[in-house]
Amino acid sequence: MAGLAAPPGGIDPRSGFCAATRTYHSVRTAGTFPPESLPVTVAAYAFSLLSSPLPDRPALIDAATGIAVSYPSFLAAVRSLAGGLWSSLGLRPGHVALVVAPSRLDIPVLHFALMSIGAVVSPANPASTADEYAHQVGLSRPVVAFAAPEVAAKLPAHLRTVVLGSDEYSRLSSAGAQAAAPPPVAVKQSDTAAVLYSSGTTGRVKAVAITHRNLIALICAHAENHEKVTAEATEAGEEPPPPAVTLLPLPLFHVFGFMMVLxxxxxxxxAVLMERFDFGAALRAIERYRVTLLPAAPPLLVAMIKSEEARRRDLSSLLVIGVGGAPLGRQVAERFAAVFPDVQIVQGYGLTESSGSVASTVGPEESLAYGSVGKLASHLQAKIVDPATGEALRPGQRGELWIRGPVVMKGYVGDDKATAETVDSEGWLKTGDLCYFNEDGFLYIVDRLKELIKYKGYQVPPAELERILQSHPGIADAAVIPYPDEDAGQVPMAFIVRQPGSNLTAQQVMDYVGKHVAPYKKVRRVAFVTAIPKSAAGKILRRELVQQAVSMGASKL
Known part of the structure; x- marks a missing residue:
């Protein structure tokens, strides 16, 4: 192989592969991080990068109302709220605060204020059920919750809850302006900054501890990518890209949205915030606010390709669409490029457990590698490991992707067993994804070794839905699989074995699950079968069911 011409122990400059260790190394330029021993929060680090005087553009805009928050106002609001959280609420470093609200202007202020005093921000989905919140609270053990009025009643009664927009919250927000600023807090970069919720590799939701260092590393990687794009434009005699105006149709409790605001x-x-995603509203926001960057899951590209309105609107400001949350197929990328030739598709890949981005395409040339999620981010190493033998593989060979570097999570809160199963003693994070690198160092996601269903970029664990289905008295056995769907990517489909004598209908099955889970986790297709195929060890043979579902066709379901 041409890509393996490096001397023994050397690193191939094209692929980043070291033949001696069977390890891939990032070929990106590695910028410098602050020394690990320096006590600093990610909020302080982010603010330290801002220019002086502060940028003269809005930090935040509400897409629906057009209300804008300037950088001076944003920093002042963060400092004032931080003072209130410290002096009035008594929050201290290490205290966890649950945040349950849609993407409103006060949420980034709250996130930064919490992290600036060393408190741990733990954003949760406002569409979750009371049962799901009880499980999350049991994991992360918050001392307080900040909740939108419409969701506060679903939180556990014992948890102190401050309702966003209430008089109590307003007093906290302004308290810091009157009170003395919080004393400087000695927060280590290795301390937890955020607890995000992820399904991990299997089963119920897990609480992922992300450190200040993890998030600082992400910010550095983004800055390095921006410098690369700027340098390439300058070399080509072109204008460097303007400061991005990013539309965020992504929820801020998801690692993708959380990371994009940072x-x-x-x-x-x-950052232009949308409280909830609406396709028409997103198109109008791009036009109204001259949006240049749109992070999105693949179904949004499909919608834009099909949309007459997308062709009618003035979307000429849009320079980049950043795809993440699920793999983007080559065919969709090529169709999108044909309809929107002036919009660069940047593909990326990451996990909650990696604090966000692991790999991405950077610049116009890399973005043409359709089907790939790009090259390893700076400071990262990777292995492709044969799941059967544990052997590390060469370029072009498929196996499980393992990654190591400063973005890897601290661990799952309250679940040492799951942490040990996911991150080994040498710091390798086992992603659960079947992947390969080509000889140019581009990463390709082939399939999911882990069994999560990707519904519009959300992770839906089949095991959780199966547990709910199996609790129904009319169901003898059940299995849940991903069913391909052009708009959503995948939808949860249930195969049901009825109890003898049961006349359970598909609608009753869907309604039953819908009562127990957030809307994105709902079962959307049902097939009744006489038995669920399983291995000798009792493991559901999902691949057989997926093939059966596709061959049955929609008309027979």
Whole structure:
């Protein structure tokens, strides 16, 4: 192989592969991090990168109302709220605060204020059920919750809850302006900054501890990518890209949205927040606010390709669409490029457990590698490991992707067993994804070794839905699989074995699950079968069911 011409122990400059260790190394330029021994929060680090005077563009804009928050106002609001959280609420470093709200302007202020005093922000989905919140609270053990009025009643009664927008919250927000600023807190970079919720590799939701160092590393990687794009434009005699105006149709409790706000603020850019995703509203926001960057899951590209309105609107400001949350097929990428030839597709890949981005395409040339999620981010190493033998593999060979570096999570809160199963003693994070690198160092996601269903970028664990289904008295056995769907990517489909004598209908099955889970986890297709195929060890043979579902066709379901 041409890519393996490096001397023994050397690193191939094209692929980043070291033949001696069977390890891939990032070929990106590695910027410098602050020394690990320096006590600093990610909030302080992000603010330290801002220019002086502060950027003269909005930090945040509400897509629906057009209300904008300037950088001076944003920093002042963060400092004032931080003072209130410290002096009035008594929050201290290490205290966990649950945040349950849609993407409103006060949420980034709250996130930064919490992290700036060393408190741990733990954002949760406002569409979750009371049962799901009880499980999350049991894991992360918050001392307080900040909740939108419409969701506060679903939180556990014992948990102190401050309702966003209430008089109590307003007093906290302004308290810091009157009170003395919180004393400087000695927060280590290795301390937890955020607890995000992920399904991990299997089963119920897990609480992922992300450190200040993890998030600082992400910010540095984004800054390095921006410098690369700027340098390439300058070399080509072109204008460097303007400061991004990013539309965020992504929820801020998801690692993708959480990370994009951090990135936007640290780089002095503008984030346009959408409370909930609406396709028409997103198109109008791109036109109204001259959006240049749109992070999205693949179904949004499919919708734009099909949309007459997308062709009618003035979307000429849009320079980049950043795809993440699920793999983007080559065919969709090529169709999108044909309809929107001036929009660069940047593909990326990451996990909650990696604090976000692991790999991405950077610049116009890399973005043409359709089907790939790009090259390893700076400071990262990777292995492709044969799941059967544990052998580390060469370029072009498929196996489980393992990664190591400063973005790897601290661990799952309250679950040492799951942490040990996911991150080994040498710091390798086992992603559960079947992948390969080509000889140019581009990473390709082939399939999911772990069994999560990707519904519009959300992770839906089949085991959780199966547990609910199996609790129904009319169900003898059940299995849940991903069913391909052009708009959503995948939808949860249930195969049901009825109890003898049961006349359970598909609608009753879907309604039953819907009562117990957030809307994105709902079962959307049902097939009744006489038995669930299983291995000798009792493991559901999902691949057989997926093939059966596709061959049955929609008309027979």
């Amino acid at each position: 990135r936007s603020v640290s780089m002095g850019e503008t």
